[in-house]
Amino acid sequence: xxxxxxxxxxxxxxxxxxxxxxxxxxxxxxxxxxxxxxxxxxxxxxxxxxxxxxxxxxxxxxxxxxxxxxxxxxxxxxxxxxxxxxxxxxxxxxxxxxxxxxxxxxxxxxxxx
Amino acid sequence: xxxxxxxxxxxxxxxxxxxxxxxxxxxxxxxxxxxxxxxxxxxxxxxxxxxxxxxxxxxxxxxxxxxxxxxxxxxxxxxxxxxxxxxxxxxxxxxxxxxxxxxxxxxxxxxxxxx
Numbered sequence: 274x275x276x277x278x279x280x281x282x283x284x285x286x287x288x289x290x291x292x293x294x295x296x297x298x299x300x301x302x303x304x305x306x307x308x309x310x311x312x313x314x315x316x317x318x319x320x321x322x323x324x325x326x327x328x329x330x331x332x333x334x335x336x337x338x339x340x341x342x343x344x345x346x347x348x349x350x351x352x353x354x355x356x357x358x359x360x361x362x363x364x365x366x367x368x369x370x371x372x373x374x375x376x377x378x379x380x381x382x383x384x385x386x
Numbered sequence: 387x388x389x390x391x392x393x394x395x396x397x398x399x400x401x402x403x404x405x406x407x408x409x410x411x412x413x414x415x416x417x418x419x420x421x422x423x424x425x426x427x428x429x430x431x432x433x434x435x436x437x438x439x440x441x442x443x444x445x446x447x448x449x450x451x452x453x454x455x456x457x458x459x460x461x462x463x464x465x466x467x468x469x470x471x472x473x474x475x476x477x478x479x480x481x482x483x484x485x486x487x488x489x490x491x492x493x494x495x496x497x498x499x500x501x
Contacts (some may be wrong), residue, residue, distance in 0.1 A: 276431075304486070304487060306488060306489075308491075313395070313493055314493055315390075315392075315476055315491035315492050315493040316430075316476065316478075316489075316491040317491070318488050318489070321486055323486050323487075328485055329429050329486065331488060332467055350457075363429065363430065365430075367487055370434060371418070371437055371438075371482070372418050372437030372438070373487070374420055374432045374435055375398040375487075375489060376432075377422075377430040377431075378429055379428070379429045382393070
């Protein structure tokens, strides 16, 4: 049981390049989330998808776009990468129902030069 | 705006010492509460959660947390830490009225346990 799988694990980009981070879950969860983790700031929500076919902005959406391709997959795209987007990105998914926790992937460490 | 505060950013303990990590949130309504742990180089794993019932909840690896509604707090405790507890700990809150169930995280507490 893989849970939440993120690819790639590491990536270095140059300023202005574009990139898509991939996330897939095999737990049949409805909701999926993208967070970024920066030192001393915890995790901040970028975008989320409450169900297949819907996406909404989180706390820090600027510079990002998302696609909920199907129930399993939720991708995050950086159209024109900036050094401020250097971070560790985590994808999470959640089953429906009150009190259910989010399950996290292993993260993508992204450096933008 | 809703927020979560973790007052201790870095904690250093010796093995067998007791641990208490503070977590306070700012939201007047009903909440679901979580503690996650992140071991070095790994993803976040759920330690424990509270959403109803007994305010003292027990989690994995001997951790427990107490929800005190009047204090808007959800402190994490462990009576005797081990070297393997070295990790970063995150408190997170989900307001019940938020149907997206998105989490608001604290900034984290880095725990170092000396052997």
